[in-house]
Amino acid sequence: MTKLPGQAVRGSTTGRPVMVIMDVLGKRWTLRLLWELNRQGPGTFRELQARCEDVSPTSLNNRLKDLRNLNLIENGERGFVLTEHGLALSALLAPLDQWANGWAKATTPP
Amino acid sequence: MTKLPGQAVRGSTTGRPVMVIMDVLGKRWTLRLLWELNRQGPGTFRELQARCEDVSPTSLNNRLKDLRNLNLIENGERGFVLTEHGLALSALLAPLDQWANGWAKATTPP
DNA sequence: TCCTATGCTACTAATTATGTAGCAATGATA
DNA sequence: TATCATTGCTACATAATTAGTAGCATAGGA
Numbered sequence: 001m002t003k004l005p006g007q008a009v010r011g012s013t014t015g016r017p018v019m020v021i022m023d024v025l026g027k028r029w030t031l032r033l034l035w036e037l038n039r040q041g042p043g044t045f046r047e048l049q050a051r052c053e054d055v056s057p058t059s060l061n062n063r064l065k066d067l068r069n070l071n072l073i074e075n076g077e078r079g080f081v082l083t084e085h086g087l088a089l090s091a092l093l094a095p096l097d098q099w100a101n102g103w104a105k106a107t108t109p110p
Numbered sequence: 111m112t113k114l115p116g117q118a119v120r121g122s123t124t125g126r127p128v129m130v131i132m133d134v135l136g137k138r139w140t141l142r143l144l145w146e147l148n149r150q151g152p153g154t155f156r157e158l159q160a161r162c163e164d165v166s167p168t169s170l171n172n173r174l175k176d177l178r179n180l181n182l183i184e185n186g187e188r189g190f191v192l193t194e195h196g197l198a199l200s201a202l203l204a205p206l207d208q209w210a211n212g213w214a215k216a217t218t219p220p
Numbered sequence: 221t222c223c224t225a226t227g228c229t230a231c232t233a234a235t236t237a238t239g240t241a242g243c244a245a246t247g248a249t250a
Numbered sequence: 251t252a253t254c255a256t257t258g259c260t261a262c263a264t265a266a267t268t269a270g271t272a273g274c275a276t277a278g279g280a
Contacts, residue, residue: 100127
């Protein structure tokens with residue numbers, strides 16, 4: 001199910017790590033989950049469901065499985081937590097916010 | 111079809127720009143396309159298809175539509191080109207490569 | 221006129237996501 | 251001890267998205 005580094009993914013037979021990560025980031029809710037875990041910290045299953053405005057449990061569970069298999073999150077005391085790697089990855093996403101604001105301002109009429 | 115900034119997307123009714131962009135980035139091939147356009151420059155429809163290891167024309171066309179509607183790519187002389195905003199966005203993705211290599215090294219056994 | 225390359229569409233099949241209901245396990249409460 | 255609430259999670263049916271194959275219309279060059 002979850003594709004690990006070294007394994008082929010859709011669009012890349014090489015298994016190059018960046019291709020593997022782009023494959024999971026290209027699944028629905030993955031980016032959002034990393035975003036929420038980074039911004040609001042650890043959360044339980046149902047908390048995360050609420051933060052993502054009622055993502056279905058099926059989808060949430062699948063994404064959590066993916067992230068766990070890839071060593072990006074783990075089960076902690078207070079629910080699901082970013083690992084060291086997950087934290088670093090989600091930190092890379094932080095500049096997206098500022099970029100998006102400038103982009104939206106220039107792209108859409110007021 | 112394509113959701114513009116200010117419009118509700120799955121998981122966010124606010125239309126916040128960062129949510130809108132995470133919605134499209136969460137569709138298959140979006141990240142990969144930005145990646146390829148940034149790394150290898152502009153390309154024709156069929157070139158991009160090849161770079162993405164034979165993505166179906168249906169999917170490619172849908173993603174190109176999305177990116178065009180969002181002012182991230184445009185049709186230039188040599189095919190599809192990143193706009194100013196698209197270039198800035200894809201530049202944000204560049205650190206993913208280095209991160210992924212470190213992550214894979216630590217995550218998977220040799 | 222023929223050939224090539226362009227972007228792109230129709231159509232069907234496969235994969236993935238959603239929505240609803242609810243389960244088993246754990247721990248607190250009464 | 252018998253509830254009760256919360257935990258992570260699953261079953262199942264439906265809907266939406268993606269993929270694969272074939273091919274079209276247009277434009278340009280030989």
